[in-house]
Amino acid sequence: MSDIQFSFVFPIPSKTVYTTDKLEKMFFSVLNQNTPPQHIFLLDGSPDNLLGDRLFHLAETKNIFCEIVPAQSQFLSAFAFTLSKIQTKHFIFTDNEKSPVYFNKSASDLYRWVCLRNPQTGLFYSDYDRISPDGSRVEVHLLPFHKSRVRDNMDFGNVFVIDTAMAREVGGFSSIFPRGYLYDFRLKIATDHDFLLISNRFQGVPYSVEDLGKAHNVFDYLLSGKDVQLEMEQIITDHLKRIQAYLPPGNCRHEITYSPEEEKQFEECIASVIIPVNNRPQFIGTAIESVLQQTVEQVEVIVVINGGEDDPTIDVVKTYQRGGEKFNPDLAPVRLLVHDINNIGLCLNSGLKTARGKFYVQLDSDDRLKPDAVEKLLQVFKSDPHIGMVIGSYEVWQLEEDGKFFRREDIPVVTHDEWTEENGRNNLLRINGAGAPRSAHIKVLAEMGWFSVNDIPYSRNYGEDYEMVLKISERYRIGRVWQPIYEVVRHSGGTDHSIDRQTIDRNDNAKDEMRREAILRRQTLNSKKIS
Structure with missing residues (x-):
């Protein structure tokens, strides 16, 4: 197990829906892992890197190597630079743009074991707990992956353990898709590699997500902009072409006749x-x-x-x-x-x-x-x-x-x-x-x-x-x-x-x-x- 180390990729969003205190609490949950990360990359979207500097000094107190990557206007470019610098076989990416994400202390230990047991897997994701506004916890059990789960609203949670070489192989997060980069990335990884769900029976999740209090709405997709829909359409179209399931215009058009x-x-x-x-x-x-x-x-x-x-x-x-x-x-x-x-x-x-x-x-x-x-x-x-x-x-x-x-x-x-x-x-x-x-x-x-x-x-x-x-x-x-x-x-x-x-x-x-x-x-x- 000593050879399995992780880099944490920790975005600091330019605009968040939560307070700086919660951001620090999230970061402490990374620093306080039983097995500390080898390297933390702070993709800092905050003005003048003020939040990045603050978290950087917190990492120094734990003697954990931390690097600030400015990401005020170009998050995807910052991620591309970060991906080129990662030296560990796997990295952990936290999608914390809309909700705070808190790791349990043994999260990295669990991730190390699943990586050891499944060396050919491209991406790991897991069940998680949702923290309600009243402080209560709800277990969220995700669906196991298969290659036909190509819809754009598939819930993979907020934390991804990713094979670094495989991420580089598919080009990382594409700058062509500023809103759908995660959707595009997972479809590209899924083309040739497997995903693995880490399931929870009871109190077995590696992280928790703070609930924003929004209920499921079957009409949510209507409220997303046309530009977002077009971006997602291009992503699925590219994927279907990769797997030879794309039907071009006019193909297989038959006439219906009656006597x-x-x-x-x-x-x-x-x-x-x-x-x-x-x-x-x-x-x-x-x-x-x-x-x-x-x-x-x-x-x-x-x-x-x-x-x-x-x-x-x-x-x-x-x-x-x-x-x-x-x-x-x-x-x-x-x-x-x-x-x-x-x-x-x-x-x-x-x-x-x-x-x-x-x-x-x-x-x-x-x-x-x-x-x-x-x-x-x-x-x-x-x-x-x-x-x-x-x-x-x-x-x-x-x-x-x-x-x-x-x-x-x-x-x-x-x-x-x-x-x-x-x-x-x-x-x-x-x-x-x-x-x-x-x-x-x-x-x-x-x-x-x-x-x-x-x-x-x-x-x-x-x-x-x-x-x-x-x-x-x-x-x-x-x-x-x-x-x-x-x-x-x-x-x-x-x-x-x-x-x-x-x-x-x-x-x-x-x-x-x-x-x-x-x-x-x-x-x-x-x-x-x-x-």
Whole structure:
């Protein structure tokens, strides 16, 4: 063990959200390691290096060699210089820009053992504790790495133990990506090297992070700037090219054709709106009525209930059928299917098998279509026979417990404009969604093998639509409606309301498995093209 030493790379941010006292506390946690670091590099972004000088003198009192690297305006250049100076096989990098990070005294001892046992690993990361504002601690258990975890929001924690030679091999932190340098760096390392997660059972974390008190928000990505999104897109695009999973523009674009006999079948019904639902009698009526108000008359509503014969939603749906008080023979027919297995893929596929329309239109039971939604979707389909799916844009509405219902003005119209004609299907592997509503040729859905039915690892009524978009985009164009044609309704009973960490991890696992399969498919497509 005597030959395993570490250099600590300790950034001093130019602007921090915490006090100088906390910065010193962080630095003391480095100095007070049971096995002191061989070398500390202070990447000092503070004005006039005042904080760097202060910490430098603290290191002197411990007889630990410390070097100040000015980083006021060029952090990435300072890191590149530091990487060239590191003499240890591994270095420890602390991402402390937004949150204080405190090491336990035995952290370096633990890191030495994992490096000794895993000499070929490029990067180590670990579970950690989150310190809440009230001082309590919450254990944060991270997901183990695999090479298909290519999304940009993957949580690797705030401390990384990195093989120095491998970091130099990939060029360190790229100055081309001032905001996404860590994302780019980990994808480059992951191309040829493994990562390793150090797990915690109980009180087994090497460091803690002070919580900023921000809850999980499924719309966080909307608030990041366009320049950040473009930077992240370039990073994933470069990575997919490295691993031969990139699909160039126009590649694998097939035409969708129908015989005259098939087209005649769709004269009375062109679109089937399928609504899977479980125990939501309070919402289903509004969803159905949003379909009945469509400007296109040749539509049908298929409600697929998966709560069994006792589901109270059934009674509400029947009021819109023949003999019901809300039935109107001049409006779209409302059909009803009932299952006693809560499986969204089963609902969708059952509805599709009985659908009379040419196109499937998605509608969640607590959401609403705008009156011209189907009309706008059909216009895009008619514009190009190579379009297999059309995805719209949506507004976010809020339903409060007291019945107040209002548009969320703090959330812009969700257009997913990170999707471009040239690169959308590649960029989709980086993010967790493509937009709503989704509409597709029913024959294309059949060609893709229908929606998954919780038969993908970790998938529990989640991600079946994401997988379908991935598949269709590999063979057909994806059309877009950029105007809002859908209303997502957030409420206390929604599946995206107050999501706990366990659910977030399970959902991320599911979509990462879908990414794994998508990357393999795309690599196969490219190998066939080469051969």
